[in-house]
Amino acid sequence: MTGKKRLKKIILVLLATGIAYLFLVPLLFMIFTSFKTLSESIASSELLPRLWTVENYLSILSDTVNSPILRWFANTVIVTAAGTAATVVVDCFAAYALARLDLPGKKKILVLIVWVMSIPGIVTLFPAFYLFRQFSLIDTFAPLILPYTANVTGVYLIYNFLVDFPTSLEEAAKVDGAGVFRIFTVIVLPCIRPIILTLAFVTFLGIYNDYLWPSLVVTSNEMKTVTVGIASLVLGANFVNPGLMMAATVFAVVPALLLFMFLNKYIVRGETNVGIK
Amino acid sequence: MKKRTGKAILFFTPFVVCFLVFWVLPFLYGMYMSFRKVSLTKGDRGFVGLENYRALFEQSSMHAQDFFLGLKNTLLFVAVSVPLLIVIALVLALIVDALPARLKSIYRTIFFMSYAISVTAVSSVFLWLFNGNGGYINNLLVQAHFIQKPIPWLEAQPFAWIVLVAATVWWTVGYNMMLFINGLNEIDGALYEAASVDGAGFLKKLWYITLPGIRNVTAYVSLTSVIASFNMYGQANLITRGGPTQSTKTLIMVIQDVILKKNNLGVGNAMALVMGFIVMAFALCQQYLTREKKELKEVSGDDR
Known part of the structure; x- marks a missing residue:
């Protein structure tokens, strides 16, 4: 019996390893x-290089006209940091008002939020682009950061978490005479840190990965984010050299992957709570 | 009481401002433009009533042909990718769940990792994995004598769809898997033990305990997967560029073409709204079908 069980476990691990290899190949x-x-x-059927070279990285870094990758990188840091911070702050305050305070029209707002969540972004994308163009804000940081703050999913995520979260601490603080703002910042926010980290990570990924919107509102090479920059390389002339392309892609992928590894253990729990109620 | 209402409004205001300016305003403006003859270069040239919408549904119109081509391609992608995104995610979740505790987090991380990669990076990698001429997969298959000459992965069907679906599954299936793993954790372990005592095998347990236990998660995963697949854009735009002969041109690509290349904001916005309506109808049908009598908690139980 135990022998059979052990064999089963070994087969399972082998299967998982095989699939993991498939996932790692790209x-x-x-x-x-x-x-x-x-x-x-372009000729090899092996993953490992026979002759290692850093030539691809050097030429990507030195070609600052076609691929100013460090500039794209700086843009990405600015856009994702500002966009994520603004979204998380705005969403947390809104979710707290919905979950705990006497906000008028609460039920209607929640129904609206659920509706809006299922409307695809394309519906507002081009009108927003047209409006930013009318205000001559194309190719600035404004359209790259601000639109992400209209994030209903984030409000809904935090709201759902707060509804299930015990109110006893807040009640106690209220009895002690603490104001709403103090209760929220000193007691609630530290307590719900895991879900805030989850929202921050999901928002970061959303902004970092966004492609169609930033490719519309950016026209100069210097204002591109990494994601848009890589796309322009894929669609451009460098297409003929896979080594060069992959070096550029490594620049785009590694920072997010490292952040992912770091945050992985924090975000595992919270994410289920979106909408599955 | 009054004071708390005031604070509530104060707390909610920043979000309302952002939402009104960056969602409601563009939404209404898009609707407004869909009734007008308007383009990026020539600006607004007046009210045309339902003309833009009629152009989408009149068979002879060029816009109708584009729209229905995009719709057909997108529906095909949804039909093929969504079942895979659900079934593979569930299988991965079951495997991870059954692994010894020490290995769980390693494999879970590997399967989830690719979700953190941007669509342009995914496309760049898959473009070269599957390149017809000198791509890794072709080199590998030729080397192993599976095929005589290279497969034109990106230039012929059904290969182009296979590549796009493979890229999408690799990129996003880990997220669905995470949701399933969390769902599996919430099933009462005693149920499995009782079933084992009664002599139930793996399939019986899967059918009678696991699947009913994760019903809500499955409903949520299929809903988000359908919406995500409807919105497919980056992969097709970068890997196949809509080809061969427009067979992988998705709805969003069609809308982008109408607005940017054919310079018609009116028809483009009409298309976007119709697409939005279709996706919403899908989402509402699915919610209606899977919810049954279960009330949404957030809508009902919140009258504190």
Whole structure:
């Protein structure tokens, strides 16, 4: 019996490892190809390079006209940091008003939020682009950051978490005479840190990964985010050299992956709470 | 009481301002433009009533042909990708769930990791994995004598769809898996033990305990997957560029073309609204079908 059970476990682990390898192949391909020479990168059926070279990285970094990757990187940091911070703050306050305070029309607002969540972004995308154009804000940071703050999903996520969260601490603080603002910032926010981190990470990924919107509102090469920059390389002339492309892609992927690894253990729990009630 | 209402409004105001300016305003403006003859270069040239909408449904119109081509392609992608995104995610979740505790988090991280990669990076990698001429997969298959000559992955069907679906599954299935894993954790372990005592095998337990236990998660996962697949854009735009012969051109690509290349904001916004209506109808049908009598908690139980 135990022998059979152990065999089952071993088969399961082998199966999981096989699938894990399939999942890792694209990433390994990306990393190893970035270290290959041109001739090897288009002819090889092996992942590992025979001849390691950093030539691809050097030429990506030195070609600051076509691929100002450090500039794109700085833009991405500015846009994701500002956009994420603004969204999280705005959403937390709104969710607290919905979950705990006497906000008039609460029920109607919640129904509206659920409706809006199922409307695809394309409906507002081009009108928003047209409006930003009318105000001559194209190719500035404003359209790259501000529109993300209209994030109903975030409000809904925090709201759902707060509804299930015990109110006893807040009641106690109220008895002690603490004001609403103090209760919210000193007691509630630290207590719901896991869900805030989840929202921050999901929002960060959403902004970082967004492609269609920033490619509309950015026209100059210097204002591109990493994601848009990579797209312009894919669609552009560098297409002929996979090693070069993969080196650029590594620049775009690695920071988010590292952040992901770091936050992984924090975000595991919270995410289920969106909408599954 | 009065004071708390005041604070509530104060707390809610920043969100309302953002939502009004960056969602409601563009939404209404898009609706307004869909009734007008308007373009990016020539501006607004007046009210045309339902003309833009008629152009979408009149068979002879160029816009109608584009729209229904995009709709057909998008529906095909939804029909193929959504079942895979659900079934593969569930299988991965079941595997991770059954793994020894020490290995769980490693495998979970590997399967979830690709979700943190941007769509343009995913496209860039898959473009070269599946390149017809010198791509890794072709080199591998030729080397192993599975195929005689390279497969034109990006230039012929059904290969182009296979690549797009594979890229999408690889990119996003880990997120669905995470939701399933969390759902599985919430099933009462005693149920499985009782079933084992009664001699139920793996399939019986899956059918009678696991699947009913994660019903809500499955409903949520299928809803978000349908919406996400409807919105497919980046992969097709970068990997296949809508080809071969427009067979992977999705609705969003069609809308983008109408607005930017054909310079018609009126028809483009009409298309976007019709698409929005279709997706919402899908979402509402699905919620209606899966919810049964269960009231949404957030709407009902909140009269404190």
